[in-house]
Amino acid sequence: MDTKKLGVIGGMGPQATSVFFEKVIENTAAECDQDHIDMLILNHATLPDRTKVILEGRRELFLDAVANDFKLLELAGVANIAIPCNTSHYFYDDMQQMTSVNIINMVDETVKEIHGRYGDGSKIGILATNGTVSSGIYRASCERYDMKLYEPAPSLQSEVMDIIYNDVKGSKNVDPSKLESLIHQLVYEERCQCVILACTELSCIELSNFYKECSIDAMEVLVNRSITLSGKQVASDK
Structure with missing residues (x-):
């Protein structure tokens, strides 16, 4: 090529x-x-x-x-x-x-890769900005691939926005355990097959290998x- x-x-x-x-x-x-x-x-x-x-x-x-x-x-x-x-x-x-x-x-390529790994009917979590979540772009793409997108409850979503805007964009003082805790909740409490890291600010946070396996980074x-x-x-x- x-x-x-x-x-x-x-x-x-x-x-x-x-x-x-x-x-x-x-x-x-x-x-x-x-x-x-x-x-x-x-x-x-x-x-x-x-x-x-x-x-x-x-x-x-x-x-x-x-x-x-x-x-x-x-x-x-x-x-x-x-x-x-x-x-x-x-x-x-x-x-x-x-x-x-x-x-x-980026959205369609990410969802296509998830579908290739987990297949029809999968329940997929998302961590993203309020704008991305409310826009429905990942929800619509998941529906096209016959998968269900789980969007976080308001309290958890507030934590996501705090990490994105205050920790990464703001102070740049990032504790990976904060993000890992949110991934843990979606996988183990909400029973999501995996979690989309659907904000490039979240890609700036170095996760442990365990939580990398639980998530798919749209930037990657x-x-x-x-x-x-x-x-x-x-x-x-x-």
């Missing part, structure tokens, strides 16, 4: 974009610099908060702000675009209409799909 340049619209948030870039490097089967992917990363940190825009019904604020990013990436000649932000995929169809370049659908799925669509091999597949 020919190698292709990857475009990235990042900044949602900046640390998550940095982690995405590092994971692409780590997960690419490469023995020298030239074996890696050519990438153009736009760290557009001033994009409007996706959760706020969705909850307020003001989608045009985000779409107008991101429109020029697609033009820049088209001019740069990228073959695919990755957007390491789950909540932004609420606008996926609108964004894809803005550009002729393929936007990798996006990373691996970005590598293969760029004509490279995922390191574990080499």
Whole structure:
């Protein structure tokens, strides 16, 4: 397969974009610099908060702000675009209409991988922003694959938002056990087959191997799909 340049619209948030870039490097089967992917990363940190825009019904604020990013990436000649932000995929169809370049659908790719592991009828938990949960993007995708999405109760959802906005985006003082406790509740108390880490801020938290096995990180799925669509091999597949 020919190698292709990857475009990235990042900044949602900046640390998550940095982690995405590092994971692409780590997960690419490469023995020298030239074996890696050519990438153009736009760290557009001033994009409007996706959760706020969705909850307020003001989608045009985000779409107008991101429109020029697609033009820049088209001019740069990228073959695919990755957007390491789950909540932004609420606008996926609108964004894809803005550009002729393929936007990798993080949500559908993640749910497709889960279905391949757990099959029809699976009960899947989700940890994400209020915007992602309320948008229903993962719920709709799970339904297409005949799986049931379990959305956390308000008290647990409040804990998720606290980790995302106060711990990761804010103080950057993250205790992995807080996230692991939430995964534990969904798997052992709510009987979910697995839990989707559907916020790239959560991908910045290093979990123990046990809880990694209990969850599927949507960013990890996006990373691996970005590598293969760029004509490279995922390191574990080499």
